[in-house]
Amino acid sequence: MRNKIFFCSDFHLGLDAAETSSVREKMILEWMEKNEPEMEALFILGDIFDFWFEYKQVVPRGGIRIMAALARLRDRGIPVQVFTGNHDQWMFGYFQEELDIPVHHDPVSFTLQNKKVMLGHGDGLGPGDHGYKFIKKVFRHPVARTLFGWIPPGMGIPLARYWSGASRRKGAREHAFLGPENEWLIQYCEKTVHKEPGNTDYFIFGHRHLPVYWRLGDGSHYINLGDWLRYHSYAVMEEGIIRLDFYRQEGSKPISNF
Ligand SMILES: [Mn+2]
Numbered sequence: 001m002r003n004k005i006f007f008c009s010d011f012h013l014g015l016d017a018a019e020t021s022s023v024r025e026k027m028i029l030e031w032m033e034k035n036e037p038e039m040e041a042l043f044i045l046g047d048i049f050d051f052w053f054e055y056k057q058v059v060p061r062g063g064i065r066i067m068a069a070l071a072r073l074r075d076r077g078i079p080v081q082v083f084t085g086n087h088d089q090w091m092f093g094y095f096q097e098e099l100d101i102p103v104h105h106d107p108v109s110f111t112l113q114n115k116k117v118m119l120g121h122g123d124g125l126g127p128g129d130h131g132y133k134f135i136k137k138v139f140r141h142p143v144a145r146t147l148f149g150w151i152p153p154g155m156g157i158p159l160a161r162y163w164s165g166a167s168r169r170k171g172a173r174e175h176a177f178l179g180p181e182n183e184w185l186i187q188y189c190e191k192t193v194h195k196e197p198g199n200t201d202y203f204i205f206g207h208r209h210l211p212v213y214w215r216l217g218d219g220s221h222y223i224n225l226g227d228w229l230r231y232h233s234y235a236v237m238e239e240g241i242i243r244l245d246f247y248r249q250e251g252s253k254p255i256s257n258f
Pocket residue numbers: 010047085087207209
């Protein structure tokens with residue numbers, strides 16, 4: 001029976017970390033295949049790729065197995081939706097046209113199993129981080145995209161990979177949980193539920209690379225999906241209830257306040 005909705009993010013394919021990208025990719029496929037018989041839908045909340053830029057006629061090499069697996073899910077009639085992350089925001093229609101998968105660039109609220117769920121990558125939300133918010137605007141600007149598209153891929157892609165690595169090294173300082181006052185996604189969610197209590201049952205984001213399951217002021221919940229670089233974590237919704245789980249890392253627990 002297809003009654004489970006799966007949420008995951010931050011595969012960062014193309015980046016060799018604790019495991020190589022290809023070992024990680026195979027693990028993700030194994031996870032998808034194992035859960036496919038019960039899969040009602042799959043949401044991927046950004047940073048599938050460590051770098052992605054769709055040129056007009058060309059896409060970056062790599063990631064072919066994950067794309068084939070997503071195509072197979074679609075062929076079996078399973079809804080798949082993708083959000084772009086800060087590392088793979090330059091998706092301009094390839095997933096929609098080739099894989100029949102909708103791509104979202106901003107957070108979206110869905111009603112899933114009778115619950116209101118807000119989904120997004122999570123970058124650029126909450127207070128502070130003005131440098132990043134500015135760069136994000138620049139990178140999203142059509143003129144910047146066009147200009148980048150004119151740089152030959154042999155130069156443009158290494159340049160972008162360097163930038164992507166630099167932003168990750170900056171983020172690497174934040175592996176530890178900073179506490180509810182300093183976790184900007186918790187701040188963002190608390191502010192949202194303060195303005196509109198009871199409007200959302202679950203806020204689910206990626207980007208933070210830290211599995212978090214947090215009870216918010218109005219009784220709703222914020223979930224951070226963690227990542228597949230360190231945690232192999234994901235969320236699964238069944239009968240309107242979401243749990244955060246770890247693939248092949250039994251006994252791991254998310255950071256939680258309940
Ligand atoms: Mn990420």
